[in-house]
Amino acid sequence: MQQLICHQTGESYPLDSPIWRSESGGILDIEFDGAFDPMEILTRPPGLWRYHEALPISNPEDRITLGEVLTPIVRLVDGKHTIETKLDYLFPSGSYKDRGATLLMSQARALGIESVVQxxxxxxxxxxxTYAAVAGIECEIFVPDSTSPAKLDQMRACGATLTLVPGSREDTANAAFLAAKDRYYASHVWNPFFLQGTKTFAFEIAEQRGWILPDTLVLPAGNGTLLLGAWIGFVELKQMGIVNKIPKLIGVQAANCAPLVEAWRRSSAEPISIATSSTVAEGIAIAEPRRGAQMILAVKQSGGHMIEVEEEEIIDSLRWLCARGLFVEPTSAAVMAGARQYVSTAPADEEVLTVLTGHGLKAASKIQSLVSKK
Ligand SMILES: Cc1ncc(COP(=O)(O)O)c(C=O)c1O
Known part of the structure; x- marks a missing residue:
């Protein structure tokens, strides 16, 4: 079975429909029962396209790829715990979002799309x-006007048209949503092909660990691009009979913007509308996560929970990471702060894996000022 399914109503559409939401305006998921052979993939170059039988892009000609690497896992020691850490900031554009972008832009090419908005x-x-440049597809990106200058420069250099939106991250999402009325929305939140790319995070972890998964994964919980992708990937690995358990998922939010932590506290299945204040972890500063209910459900079904980290914990972990040669964005430091907070009360033999998602060069001067602050 291969189809797009409306999460709200269950309406279905062929997988090659040029749509990013359902007719009733609902969010779409993908039903796809591809499977790869763990022995067969070993004969292929490393990287996420080696799992192509489990990815919903059938024609190799449609692949928009920059030869994505298999990101390493390093072992970091914190007190009596070892935290396995996957270095997903080592992707071509400097973040794990390339996992989703390579799939989504491949689908855009397969559909013959000429212009996208995001x-x-x-x-x-x-x-x-980055991947629109590879595909030769025009793109317009809406960003909050407070976005790190290096990220703006990066997008402009790759040929994107930028629209800077004053106000909150939600104001930016609303502006893009309106612009996407008559264009293909290459949204990492709305477009379900993005999650088909980020699910390869789960495949890689399984392969790198000899098909034995860790007990627990500590992941960012902004819009859930990685958390939901990982969940889909683990569920599929189980369905393929490659693994027999799914790790506990721990979602990390900044305490200054924690609608999912609040929902968790109140046992709500939906994110709770909360007052927010600014955080150095800009990537997870999402007050109204569109797939929030799906994130809560995935975390619950995995046996995990949501946690929050204070600004001081984020800055402390940023210093801790820099001191180990890991130059990453404050948002990544927030996730590491969550992992360190989690292991501080976990049994010493619990196998915990986390991820560093964004390269420090995208926010170098901000990092410098944060780590040198007394
Ligand atoms: C560096 C970094 N880490 C983590 C995230 C969290 O996103 P999500 O919860 O959608 O995976 C983002 C989002 O932009 C990000 O830029």
Missing amino acids: DSSGNAGAAIA
Whole structure:
């Protein structure tokens, strides 16, 4: 079975429909029962396209790829714990969003799309701009006017047209949503092909660990691009009979913007509307996550929970990472702060894996001022 399904109403559409939401305006998911052979893939170059039988892009001619690498996993010691850390900031555009962008722009090419619109706190826009350049597809990216200058430069350099939107991240999403009325929305939130790319995060972890998954994964919880992708990937690995358990998913939010943590506290299935204040973790500063209910459900079904980190914990982890040669964005430091907070009360033998999502060069001067602050 291969189809697009409306999450709200269950309406279905052929997989090659040039749509990014259902007729009733609902969010779409993809039903796709591809499977790869763990022995067969070993004969192929490393990187996410080696799992192509499990990816919904059938024609190799349609692939928009920059030879994405298999990102390494390093082991970081924090007290009596070891935190396995996957270095997803080492993708071509400097963030894990390339996983989703390579799939989504491949689908755009397969559909013959000539122009896309996207909105972003920076990294998803940079990834879409990068792969749009490879595909020769025109793109317009909406970004908050507070976005890190290096990310704006990166998108412009790749040929994207930028529209800077004053106000919150939600104001930017609303502006892009309106612009997407008559264009293909290459949204990492709305467009379900993005999650088909980020699910390869789960495949890689499984392969790199000899098809034995860790007990727990600590992941960012902004719009859930990675968390939901990982969940889909683990569920599919189980369906393929390659693994027999799914790790516990722990979603990390900044305490200054934590609608999912609040929902968790109140046992709500939907994100809770909350007052927010600014955070250095710009990538997870999402007050109204569109797929929030799906994120809560995935975390719950995995046996995990949501946690929040204070600004001081983020800055402390940024220093901790820099001191280990890991120069990453403050948003990535927030996730590491979550992992360190989590392991501080976990049994020493619990296998915990986390991820560093965004390259520090995108926010170098901000990082410098944060790590040197007393
Ligand atoms: C560096 C970085 N990490 C994490 C995230 C969190 O996003 P999500 O929850 O959608 O995976 C973002 C989003 O833009 C990001 O830029």
